[in-house]
Each structure stands twice: as structure tokens, then as C-alpha cells.
Amino acid sequence: MSSVEVNELSVRAGSKVLISDVTLSFEPGTWSTIIGPNGAGKTTLVETIAGLRRPSHGSVTILGEPLADMNERARALKVALVPQHPVVPSGMSVYDYVALGRVAHHGLFHTAGAGDRVIIESVLERLSLVVFRDRDVVTLSGGERQRMVLARALTQSTMVVVLDEPITGLDLRHQMDMLELMKHEVRDCGLTVIATLHDLTLAGQFADRLVLLDGGEVVLDGTAGTVIRSDELAKRYGMNLRVVDVDGSDVVVPVRQ
Amino acid sequence: MGIVAACTVVALAVAIVCGLVIGPTSIPTWRVVGDIFAHVGVGHDTLTSTQSTVVWTLRAPRMVIGLLAGSMLAVAGGTYQGVFRNPLADPYLLGVASGAGLGATFAIIDISHGNATPTWTPLLAFVGALGAVAVTWLIGGRSMRANTATLILAGVAVASLLTSAQTFLLQQSNAESITLVYLWLLGTLSNAGWSTVWLVLPYVIVCIIICVGAGRALDVMSVGEEESRSLGVPVRRVRFIVIAASSLGTAAIVSAVGLIGFVGIIVPHIVRLLVGTSYRRILPISVVFGAAFLVFADTVARTVIAPSELPLGVVTALIGAPVFVIILSLRRPVAV
Numbered sequence: 001m002s003s004v005e006v007n008e009l010s011v012r013a014g015s016k017v018l019i020s021d022v023t024l025s026f027e028p029g030t031w032s033t034i035i036g037p038n039g040a041g042k043t044t045l046v047e048t049i050a051g052l053r054r055p056s057h058g059s060v061t062i063l064g065e066p067l068a069d070m071n072e073r074a075r076a077l078k079v080a081l082v083p084q085h086p087v088v089p090s091g092m093s094v095y096d097y098v099a100l101g102r103v104a105h106h107g108l109f110h111t112a113g114a115g116d117r118v119i120i121e122s123v124l125e126r127l128s129l130v131v132f133r134d135r136d137v138v139t140l141s142g143g144e145r146q147r148m149v150l151a152r153a154l155t156q157s158t159m160v161v162v163l164d165e166p167i168t169g170l171d172l173r174h175q176m177d178m179l180e181l182m183k184h185e186v187r188d189c190g191l192t193v194i195a196t197l198h199d200l201t202l203a204g205q206f207a208d209r210l211v212l213l214d215g216g217e218v219v220l221d222g223t224a225g226t227v228i229r230s231d232e233l234a235k236r237y238g239m240n241l242r243v244v245d246v247d248g249s250d251v252v253v254p255v256r257q
Numbered sequence: 258m259g260i261v262a263a264c265t266v267v268a269l270a271v272a273i274v275c276g277l278v279i280g281p282t283s284i285p286t287w288r289v290v291g292d293i294f295a296h297v298g299v300g301h302d303t304l305t306s307t308q309s310t311v312v313w314t315l316r317a318p319r320m321v322i323g324l325l326a327g328s329m330l331a332v333a334g335g336t337y338q339g340v341f342r343n344p345l346a347d348p349y350l351l352g353v354a355s356g357a358g359l360g361a362t363f364a365i366i367d368i369s370h371g372n373a374t375p376t377w378t379p380l381l382a383f384v385g386a387l388g389a390v391a392v393t394w395l396i397g398g399r400s401m402r403a404n405t406a407t408l409i410l411a412g413v414a415v416a417s418l419l420t421s422a423q424t425f426l427l428q429q430s431n432a433e434s435i436t437l438v439y440l441w442l443l444g445t446l447s448n449a450g451w452s453t454v455w456l457v458l459p460y461v462i463v464c465i466i467i468c469v470g471a472g473r474a475l476d477v478m479s480v481g482e483e484e485s486r487s488l489g490v491p492v493r494r495v496r497f498i499v500i501a502a503s504s505l506g507t508a509a510i511v512s513a514v515g516l517i518g519f520v521g522i523i524v525p526h527i528v529r530l531l532v533g534t535s536y537r538r539i540l541p542i543s544v545v546f547g548a549a550f551l552v553f554a555d556t557v558a559r560t561v562i563a564p565s566e567l568p569l570g571v572v573t574a575l576i577g578a579p580v581f582v583i584i585l586s587l588r589r590p591v592a593v
Contacts, residue, residue, distance in 0.1 A: 047483075050487055051487070072490060072491045072492075073489040075487075076487060076488055076489030077489070079487075080487070081487040083484055083487075086480070086484065087479075087481040087484060089480055091533055091534030092476075092534060097480075100476075100477055100480065101488065103477055103489055104489030108473050108477075108490065109473070156488070
């Protein structure tokens with residue numbers, strides 16, 4: 001069974017069509033990245049999959065259950081989101097921030113139990129955040145902060161994780177680290193990851209599958225290699241792109257016209 | 258945290274004793290304290306019957322209504338600051354004050370002459386307060402797209418409309434009415450008897466429990482509406498419930514004692530500076546601290562220029578502002 005089914009999905013904002021008739025399905029243990037130029041509808045698509053936007057037509061089904069039938073709590077147990085611009089509430093400790101991921105499990109009227117704490121500790125450990133646990137969240141650097149947001153999503157213990165531009169503002173090494181961390185989680189826990197990325201090279205290297213979106217519609221959908229090497233890609237971005245093989249990895253290079 | 262909580266409880270005990278002991282009729286503290294114990298079954302009466310009347314019929318209900326008003330306004334303010342993620346939020350944000358003001362004005366100018374506030378003033382104030390918040394909610398809070406900024410702006414619009422209606426009514430009325438309305442607006446605990454206490458008590462207890470219970474939800478909501486929804490919090494429902502509870506409790510208090518300013522905005526901030534940004538700590542401590550603060554302020558209000566009284570709102574600001582400034586300069590910047 002697919003873990004996420006997007007069926008004839010359309011999303012509008014007023015009269016503007018953001019997503020138009022998109023049908024996709026995502027398998028467990030795979031990483032899919034949505035690419036496309038600015039305004040293609042990437043964020044709208046992943047936000048709708050995460051349940052933050054209502055479809056104007058069509059449906060999203062997570063692990064067999066339609067999103068529309070779930071309340072916030074049920075949804076938070078199935079899909080976690082790493083937002084593009086996370087709000088970082090000053091005064092909160094890193095531990096408390098990461099622990100927010102457990103709220104859907106223990107509820108708003110209970111505190112985190114022993115089981116919750118084990119999960120929080122394990123995620124802090126895996127993402128090398130243990131040393132920061134008592135720090136105020138605003139004192140973290142960009143890379144540490146992004147790791148902390150990822151940690152919060154992982155403590156939700158969902159099978160589906162949605163990442164909206166998770167490496168924005170990070171330097172090259174932190175971009176790689178962040179994506180490697182996530183790749184490990186996909187491999188070790190069989191997660192379904194749906195991400196949006198601007199960097200086509202990284203998108204190609206980390207995703208099992210790429211979906212090229214333009215004007216709210218799916219233009220290309222296939223393995224990373226085929227999408228990256230397609231002529232359509234350059235056309236949709238409206239520029240010259242060259243794909244170079246470096247030690248067996250595809251590198252996408254923009255070329256001045 | 259533990260130390261702050263303990264200090265707040267001690268402050269509350271001191272405020273309660275001050276509220277019962279201090280006044281024009283001088284009664285020794287030990288007698289009053291002894292009588293408090295006698296009332297809960299320890300020892301025997303230590304007051305004469307006149308003293309007992311002064312303490313238990315005049316001072317006690319006033320002190321109790323002070324506790325209720327202080328705790329309700331403080332917790333409502335803290336809750337609003339959380340739900341709107343806005344440090345300037347106070348319990349009157351969504352129109353409670355202007356609605357109550359219009360209701361009270363309506364009741365007071367209705368009597369063409371005389372120098373007493375009519376008995377139905379609280380009822381009209383209560384109805385006005387809840388009506389105003391309901392209208393604000395219908396304008397700014399119902400639709401799916403509405404966010405907290407829409408709601409705050411709707412509150413501003415409703416408040417200005419009601420205030421202008423009130424001003425018009427006042428301008429059409431006579432000087433005595435204006436004086437009575439003005440006195441009412443300043444807020445005072447001096448009219449409070451046990452009947453007021455019993456009338457207000459159920460609302461305040463229920464509303465305080467709901468607000469304090471929302472602490473964890475408000476903590477999660479500090480990451481914003483969208484992210485808290487993705488973490489499993491039904492943001493719109495939580496917002497509706499805590500606004501309803503805060504408004505109901507505040508309306509009950511305002512209708513009983515008038516508009517007491519400053520407590521609702523300053524107490525939660527003082528508490529936040531002392532215990533950090535978690536609403537699970539801020540809200541319960543605000544309940545206790547607000548109660549102690551208002552009883553203490555009222556004791557000052559009725560004693561410094563006895564036999565007449567200072568308006569309570571003036572005293573809360575006179576004491577609260579310097580205390581707040583001192584704490585603010587000692588601690589980190591305000592974060593909500």
C-alpha cells in the first residue's frame with residue numbers, strides 16, 4: 001500500500017489556481033523531492049499533504065485514511081512537517097521545543113511520560129543535539145536550529161515526513177549534513193519523505209524520485225537520473241542547464257546564455 | 258520556579274491578612290488571625306461582635322472580591338497574551354471594557370436624577386461586555402481564513418464604535434450621570450458584599466480552571482498557528498474556548514467592580530519575567546499573584562486618604578508600573 005496518495009488534487013486561493021489536478025502516490029521507505037521554479041506550487045502541494053491547506057478538489061490519503069476525515073491530533077500522528085520558516089519561540093529550551101513533537105501522543109492535558117522521554121532523548125542523541133538541550137532556542141545557529149526543527153518532526157514518530165525547503169540558509173556542509181541525517185532516517189525507519197528543494201544537484205543526489213512541478217501541474221515524474229537529465233527541466237526553469245557527471249553523481253550546472 | 262511559587266503564596270497570605278486587618282477601625286492583627294482560625298475550627302472566637310461585623314461583613318467580602326478580580330483579570334490577560342502572541346494584549350482587548358462601559362452608561366443615565374448607581378447596572382454591563390466580544394468574534398474570528406490580527410482589529414473597531422456610542426449617551430445626559438459613570442469606569446471594590454461574591458464566584462472559578470488548563474496548548478501555540486496545527490493542536494477550537502472563558506470571567510468581574518486597569522497586562526508580564534515563558538507556569542502563578550496584588554492595591558486605595566478612597570485603577574498603576582520597570586531592568590527582554 002502506498003503511504004501517501006494524492007488524488008486529482010486541486011488547490012485554489014480565491015480565484016487563483018495553485019495546484020491543478022495532481023495525482024501522485026508515494027511509497028514507504030522512499031524519498032521524493034518536488035522541484036520546480038518559484039511559484040510552481042511546491043510549498044502549496046506539501047502543505048496540503050501535511051493537512052495545513054484544504055483541497056478545493058480531490059483528496060489526500062495517508063496510510064489509507066483520507067486527511068479530510070482526520071482531526072489535527074490524528075493527522076499529527078501520521079504526518080510531520082518541517083516548515084520552510086519555522087517560528088522559533090524565544091525563552092523555550094531546545095528540549096522543550098523538541099518535546100512539542102510528542103504533544104499529539106500524550107495529549108494537551110498530560111505531560112510527557114517515560115515512553116515519550118525515551119523517544120525525545122533518542123532523537124536528541126541521533127541529531128547531536130544533546131549538548132544544546134537546556135539552551136534557549138534563539139541562541140542556536142542556523143544549522144543547529146534547522147536540526148532542532150527536524151528533531152521535533154522526528155519525535156512525532158510519524159511514517160510520513162514532509163520537508164519544505166529544509167536547507168534554506170544553511171552553508172554547504174550543513175546542507176549535506178541535514179540531508180544525510182534525513183536519508184539515514186528514511187533508510188533506518190522506512191519513512192516516507194516528501195521534500196521540496198531548490199538545489200537541483202542535491203535534489204538529484206538525495207531523492208529516489210523527482211517530481212517536476214510547474215504552474216501547479218506535474219510536468220515530469222521519475223527517477224532522479226531521468227528527471228535531472230531531461231530537456232524539459234531547463235525549459236521549465238527557462239535557462240541553460242548542463243548536467244555533469246562528477247564521480248558518478250549528477251551535478252546540475254547553470255550556464256550563462 | 259519553586260521559590261517564586263512559595264513567595265507568591267506567602268504574598269497572598271499577607272495580602273489577605275492586610276485586607277482584613279487594615280482599616281479605620283483598629284483591630285489587633287493577632288485577634289483577626291485568631292478569628293480566621295476559629296472560622297476554620299481551630300481555637301475560639303477572638304473578636305467582639307462589633308469587630309466581627311467589621312471584619313466579616315465589611316472587609317472580608319471586599320477582600321474576597323479583590324482576590325477574585327485580581328486572579329481573573331491576571332489569568333485572562335496572560336491567556337490573551339498567549340493566544341494572540343502579543344505582549345500588549347489585556348483582558349479588555351476584544352471589547353469587554355467598552356461593551357461593559359456602554360451597558361453601565363445605559364443603566365446609569367436611564368435614571369434622570371438621583372445620585373446612586375441603579376441595581377441593574379451590573380446586569381447591563383455584563384450583557385454589554387459579552388455582547389461586544391460576541392460581535393468581535395462574529396466579525397473577526399469565525400471564518401477559516403481569520404487570524405489573530407483580524408480578531409484584534411475587529412476588537413479595536415467594535416471598541417471604538419461602542420465607546421463613541423457611550424460618549425454620545427453621556428453628552429446627552431446630565432452632570433450627575435456623568436460623575437456616576439466616571440466613578441463606575443474607574444472601578445472600585447467598595448460596593449462589594451457577600452451577595453456580589455456569590456454571584457461572581459462560579460463564573461470566575463470555572464473560567465480560571467479553563468484558562469489555566471489551556472497552558473500547554475498555549476505553550477505549543479507559541480510556534481504559531483500553522484505549526485501548532487501540524488503538531489496536533491486544534492488551534493481554532495482552543496482559541497474559541499479560551500477567549501470565551503476569559504471574556505465570560507472578565508465580564509463577570511467588570512460588571513461587579515467596574516473597569517480595573519493594569520492588572521491584566523502587568524501581572525502576567527511580571528510573572529513571566531520571574532518564571533520564564535511557559536504558560537503552564539505563568540498562568541497558575543498569575544492567578545495567585547494577581548489576587549495578592551489586587552487585594553494589596555485595594556488596601557492601599559482605601560487607607561492612604563481615608564476616609565475617602567483612591568480609585569483602584571490609579572493604585573494598581575502606581576504600584577504596578579514601578580515594580581514592573583524594576584523587574585524589567587533587572588531581567589531579560591520581554592518575550593511572548
